[in-house]
Amino acid sequence: MTTTAPTLNARVIALAHHAARTLAEGALTRHGITFHQSVTLRAVSAAGGSVPHDELVAEIRDSLKTTEPLVRTVVGELLTAGLLAQEDSLLHLTETGRDLYGTTAAATAEIAARLYADIPAGDLAVAGRVLTLITDRANAELGTG
Numbered sequence: 001m002t003t004t005a006p007t008l009n010a011r012v013i014a015l016a017h018h019a020a021r022t023l024a025e026g027a028l029t030r031h032g033i034t035f036h037q038s039v040t041l042r043a044v045s046a047a048g049g050s051v052p053h054d055e056l057v058a059e060i061r062d063s064l065k066t067t068e069p070l071v072r073t074v075v076g077e078l079l080t081a082g083l084l085a086q087e088d089s090l091l092h093l094t095e096t097g098r099d100l101y102g103t104t105a106a107a108t109a110e111i112a113a114r115l116y117a118d119i120p121a122g123d124l125a126v127a128g129r130v131l132t133l134i135t136d137r138a139n140a141e142l143g144t145g
Contacts, residue, residue: 008130013131020112020115021035023111024108024111027107027111028104028107028108031103031107036060036066036070036071037074037077037078037083038104038108039060039063040056040060040074040078041078041083041084041100041101042105043056043063044056044084044091044097045098045101045105049092050091050092050093051090051091052089052090052091053075053086053089053091056071056075057071057075062139062144075091078097082094082097083096083097083100083101084097
């Protein structure tokens with residue numbers, strides 16, 4: 001554990017991201033799902049359970065800063081696994097997909113609760129504002145988001 005607080009910088013952000021993501025991926029793997037698949041299911045769930053295919057691909061590509069072919073592969077995996085279904089150009093969560101997303105969201109929420117435990121709400125609010133500003137600035141330079 002660190003005893004002195006370092007100044008916020010890219011390394012500090014990356015270390016926190018990778019440590020937390022590794023924990024989350026462990027929980028997701030236990031349920032047979034990847035990080036990219038989870039993010040994709042979350043996006044469909046957040047859209048009310050259905051979303052236009054191309055809109056979903058663009059959203060995931062931009063949020064994960066990845067390629068369109070990779071996202072299309074992930075969507076294909078979710079369709080093959082029966083977690084998503086397609087009707088015309090709309091992708092829908094299946095009952096199985098909804099249940100799996102609920103289970104994995106609860107598992108990752110438990111991890112987040114442990115990681116954020118005892119951090120004052122004001123500190124979390126400041127961190128949220130700072131990280132959102134950094135994300136917005138990076139997305140502006142990338143032309144995304």
